[in-house]
Amino acid sequence: MTAPERQTPDRWTVVSTAPFPAEALRRFLPEGTDAEIVVVEPRTEDGAVAAVADADIVIGDFTFEVPITRRVIEAMTRCRAILQPSAGFQQIDHVAAAEHGIPVCNCAGANDVPVAEHTVMAGVALMRELAWTDRQIRAGQWPQFGRQNNEVASRTWGIVGFGRIGRQVAQRLAGWEMTRPRSAWSTQSSTICWRVPTSCRCTYRCSLTPVT
Numbered sequence: 001m002t003a004p005e006r007q008t009p010d011r012w013t014v015v016s017t018a019p020f021p022a023e024a025l026r027r028f029l030p031e032g033t034d035a036e037i038v039v040v041e042p043r044t045e046d047g048a049v050a051a052v053a054d055a056d057i058v059i060g061d062f063t064f065e066v067p068i069t070r071r072v073i074e075a076m077t078r079c080r081a082i083l084q085p086s087a088g089f090q091q092i093d094h095v096a097a098a099e100h101g102i103p104v105c106n107c108a109g110a111n112d113v114p115v116a117e118h119t120v121m122a123g124v125a126l127m128r129e130l131a132w133t134d135r136q137i138r139a140g141q142w143p144q145f146g147r148q149n150n151e152v153a154s155r156t157w158g159i160v161g162f163g164r165i166g167r168q169v170a171q172r173l174a175g176w177e178m179t180r181p182r183s184a185w186s187t188q189s190s191t192i193c194w195r196v197p198t199s200c201r202c203t204y205r206c207s208l209t210p211v212t
Contacts, residue, residue, distance in 0.1 A: 014038070014058075015039075016039050019043070045066070048075075058076070067093075074100070087107055116171075157169075157173055
């Protein structure tokens with residue numbers, strides 16, 4: 001279905017399913033924009049259905065708590081776009097939105113680097129038993145011989161999902177002298193980078209779908 005042509009409204013109605021204060025959202029609007037901003041309450045599907053009927057723009061929920069289901073989309077009478085303020089948009093029925101001619105726009109790539117850095121940080125902390133060692137030291141112990149010597153170098157790190165974040169993870173691991181199967185670095189597949197049975201750590205960088 002193709003979205004019908006709509007004239008630019010004199011006054012916009014922006015409905016947010018995300019827990020943003022209305023005034024915080026207003027700061028993102030172009031200067032001089034006349035807009036009514038509605039924050040969905042209660043934060044439920046029913047609350048969203050009741051709020052979106054006259055929405056020109058609907059903002060998705062980055063906490064994924066308030067779903068934008070087919071039922072919510074069918075309640076929209078003039079929505080121009082659903083804007084998701086995160087990379088993930090699993091709470092939005094984008095198929096139903098497309099059927100009603102409503103584009104769904106996410107922030108793909110906005111958090112690639114932070115997520116990749118956090119992935120490496122958490123993986124190395126697990127390998128080096130950082131949390132356990134910290135607890136031992138805080139208790140007055142010095143566990144020099146009570147833990148395995150798990151260096152990162154020469155180990156293999158599995159990456160399932162070699163999209164933007166998976167590539168960022170691989171790039172950051174490149175300087176750690178880890179095992180790098182040639183096929184892992186040359187593949188263009190967005191499904192699997194390394195799937196090595198002997199991986200010391202495995203990270204999943206896939207979109208959340210019923211399949212994954």
